Amino acid sequence: MKEPVDATAKLLSRAGEDSEFRALLLADPRSALEQELGLTLARGHEIHVHEETDAVTHLVLPPKSRFSEEERQAARTGAASLEFLRKTMYDPAPPIRPPAPMPTAAGVGTGTPGELARAARESIRRGLVFLESTLDESGAWHCIRFNTADPAVPRHYERPPFVSAYCALALEGCAEPRAKAMCSATKAYLADTIEYPGFWRYYRHLPQDLDSATLCSLVIGTHPWILLGRNVPQMLANRDENGCFLTWVLAEDEPDVVQRFRIEADPVVNANVIAYLGDRPETFDAQRWLEAMVVEDRIDGSSKWYPDNVAIYYAIARAMVRAPSALDRIRPILADRILGLRDEKGEFGNILTTAQAVSALYNIGSLHSIDVNREVARFVGSQHEDGSWPELLAFGDQSLKWGVVGQIGHASEAVTSAFCAEALERLFEVLRA
Secondary structure, eight states: OOHHHHHHHHHHHHHHHHHHHHHHHHHHHHHHHHHHSSSSOSSOOOOOOOOOOOOOBOOOOOOSSOOHHHHHHHHTGGOHHHHHHHOOOOBBOOOOOOOOOOOGGGGGOSHHHHHHHHHHHHHHHHHHHHHHHSOOTTSSEEEEEEESSSSSSSSSEEEOOOHHHHHHHHHHHHOOHHHHHHHHHHHHHHHOBBBTTTTOOOOOTTEEEEHHHHHHHTTTTTTTHHHTTTTHHHHHTTTOOHHHBBBBEOTTSSSSSSSSGGOOOOOHHHHHHHHHHHGGEEEEEHHHHHHHHHHHHOOTOOSSSSSHHHHHHHHHHHHHHHTTTTTTGGHHHHHHHHHTTTTTOOOOSSSSHHHHOOOOOOHTGGGGGGGGGHHHHHHHHHTTSSSSHOOOOOOSSSSSSTTTGGGEEOOOHHHHHHHHHHHHHHHHHHHHO
């Protein structure tokens, strides 16, 4: 991932030094950008380059809001506007299906590496067929919103951009054509939901947030707004006095509707910002903060949104890959922290936390530290007949420590299945080697 804040400066510098490139940039901006930056820009987005002179000045107006004035006013009533929230919800969701029977201890880890590799590949393909059936016509992934304190509260489907980005990033490492097609569809959906200059929000009645913005930006990195770093100045301005990135991005005229449940310096959010912005001076404070939390073993209970430690470690390990050299100093310590999550049976918990642990260890370079055969057998054995894996809490408050406003959980079989497919892909690489 190229550092987004540098792209514009690079283009301007080249245009100032090279008259031929300057002419190409004015005549055919898309070709000039693709040639200079070495990538293919997202289609369906026009690019215009204007040249100012001593006698000509250009004023660029930002695009109009996607929402009507009535919708914006409704959103500003915030979390108290239950009616507005209901309008953003999707259809009622079915009850949780029971998990598939787990493989017996005698069958765990049996078979030759070749047989296990074939079983893993077939399991991935079945999982992708299921996932393909769950995407809507716009390319959006679904999640289920439920009350963790009261199961009697109706479960609802929701399709926020964050969930689509969260799952698409998990599938990016899969070479299967179905995975590539789903990721392409998701990119189109995220491009259609972007808000200038490159931000997203979870619900329309909540402010924009850096968690959604960074993950969505990572997925559609060739969108011109993202490529040229249009959202970077606002992200850099959204830091606290310690240099850590804040979760919510509040407009000047926007009420702080999240104050009642506002937890700002979240470790996953900061890891995601580092993954997007890269290893640069503006992220050094956030990096040092995350490093201290891992080294001093202070991760437990540090995130409201991601209650499982493994989900936090997963985000940090992903940042190490997305932003080379960032957080590298804690690589061996992070591996030890993840391996230390295993119980007396050597397991990382449920199949979702296991999937995130496996992928995090792969990103760190420590997948050799676990029994690959055993994990492959567990993933294959816990898969439903339709190719899905069971619905398990992916994010939200499971401890209820944050009170009434924190009694919301988010999960779906599709979300679990995306991470299981990612983990199996990583395990397959080891078996194939």
